[in-house]
Amino acid sequence: MAVYTEVSDEDLNAFIAQYPLGGVLSCKGIAEGVENSNYLLVTETGPYILTLYEKRVNRADLPFFLGLMEHLSAKGVGCPVPLHGHDGEALRELCGRPAVLVTFLNGMWPRRIAPYHCQALGEAMAGLHLAGADFTMARPNNLSVSGWRPLFEACADRAHEVKPGLAEALESELDLLEAHWPSATGPGALPSGVIHADLFPDNVFFRGRALSGLIDFYFACTDLLAYDVAICLNAWCFEPDGAFNATKARLLLSSYRKVRPLSDSELEALPLLARGGSLRFLLTRLYDLLNHPPGAFVQPKNPLEYWNKLRFHQQVRGPGDYGLE
Numbered sequence: 298m299a300v301y302t303e304v305s306d307e308d309l310n311a312f313i314a315q316y317p318l319g320g321v322l323s324c325k326g327i328a329e330g331v332e333n334s335n336y337l338l339v340t341e342t343g344p345y346i347l348t349l350y351e352k353r354v355n356r357a358d359l360p361f362f363l364g365l366m367e368h369l370s371a372k373g374v375g376c377p378v379p380l381h382g383h384d385g386e387a388l389r390e391l392c393g394r395p396a397v398l399v400t401f402l403n404g405m406w407p408r409r410i411a412p413y414h415c416q417a418l419g420e421a422m423a424g425l426h427l428a429g430a431d432f433t434m435a436r437p438n439n440l441s442v443s444g445w446r447p448l449f450e451a452c453a454d455r456a457h458e459v460k461p462g463l464a465e466a467l468e469s470e471l472d473l474l475e476a477h478w479p480s481a482t483g484p485g486a487l488p489s490g491v492i493h494a495d496l497f498p499d500n501v502f503f504r505g506r507a508l509s510g511l512i513d514f515y516f517a518c519t520d521l522l523a524y525d526v527a528i529c530l531n532a533w534c535f536e537p538d539g540a541f542n543a544t545k546a547r548l549l550l551s552s553y554r555k556v557r558p559l560s561d562s563e564l565e566a567l568p569l570l571a572r573g574g575s576l577r578f579l580l581t582r583l584y585d586l587l588n589h590p591p592g593a594f595v596q597p598k599n600p601l602e603y604w605n606k607l608r609f610h611q612q613v614r615g616p617g618d619y620g621l622e
């Protein structure tokens with residue numbers, strides 16, 4: 298149960314009274330998700346999502362996230378929209394945590410990924426990148442290459458508990474990525490802009506076969522657009538047994554490219570970006586696993602799922618291995 302901060306009825310009623318939403322009819326903690334405390338709130342005017350932000354969300358970043366969702370929604374991207382209270386404010390505090398109410402999105406995230414999901418995701422991701430092009434705020438990606446060594450150092454001493462030799466292998470990969478990571482500035486720079494940076498299946502809603510919305514913009518930032526593509530290759534194009542599905546990758550990439558073409562440099566950089574994306578999620582999962590509070594309801598995700606993905610990308614010879622003709 299990803300509810301880290303419990304809210305009393307008294308605190309909730311006082312919080313909701315600050316909005317023109319009528320009285321509270323129900324408020325239930327949402328089990329899914331591992332980063333923040335989420336509640337499904339129903340008032341006399343309908344359903345909403347109440348989010349209390351936890352450890353990995355910096356309060357100072359919230360204006361960027363909230364402003365981005367408003368910007369993208371205005372551009373036609375299906376995403377939650379923050380609600381403003383009587384005082385015009387969207388960002389508040391509840392039970393000592395930064396808290397926001399957002400609109401409820403209908404749809405279900407796909408538990409079993411079909412090729413058509415990948416095709417729809419590629420198109421939606423490209424649309425997101427284009428819609429974010431004129432968003433005036435910027436936020437550095439604190440979980441890109443500059444953020445990986447501190448995470449690694451916080452895990453290195455105990456990584457062997459998860460897999461013998463893991464620390465040594467990760468340090469070697471980290472050295473390579475730090476030495477060769479593509480730049481967003483200067484000669485040979487790759488295109489950059491607003492990326493979601495966490496476009497996993499559980500953050501993408503479908504209604505039937507149609508993609509209906511994107512949620513969880515709390516890792517969104519300004520970074521390499523192709524890095525978002527690489528994160529999605531990892532999150533959508535591997536089968537439960539760990540096998541890479543080149544058909545899904547081809548559909549994802551080709552539908553993305555129909556909306557926003559990928560340059561030759563971006564395509565050439567995909568294997569390295571996918572190795573970085575593998576390391577990023579491996580490290581955050583490893584950190585969460587090694588620091589998992591005993592008895593917590595939230596089940597940590599398996600870092601070795603991303604060790605297997607990293608090993609796959611390490612042997613990729615070029616973008617052709619991602620199903621591209």
Ligand SMILES: Nc1ncnc2c1ncn2[C@@H]1O[C@H](COP(=O)(O)OP(=O)(O)OP(=O)(O)O)[C@@H](O)[C@H]1O
Nearest residue numbers: 327329330331332333335346377400401402512513
């Ligand atoms: N706007 C929304 N409309 C409908 N459901 C939502 C919305 N936002 C969140 N949810 C529900 O809450 C769940 C958790 O939301 P979210 O993924 O943002 O939490 P999180 O703690 O950031 O999780 P994650 O581990 O994916 O980062 C989602 O899987 C979804 O079921």
Ligand SMILES: N[C@@H](CCO)C(=O)O
Nearest residue numbers: 332495497578582598
């Ligand atoms: N989507 C992330 C969790 C939230 O950052 C993962 O699966 O590791």
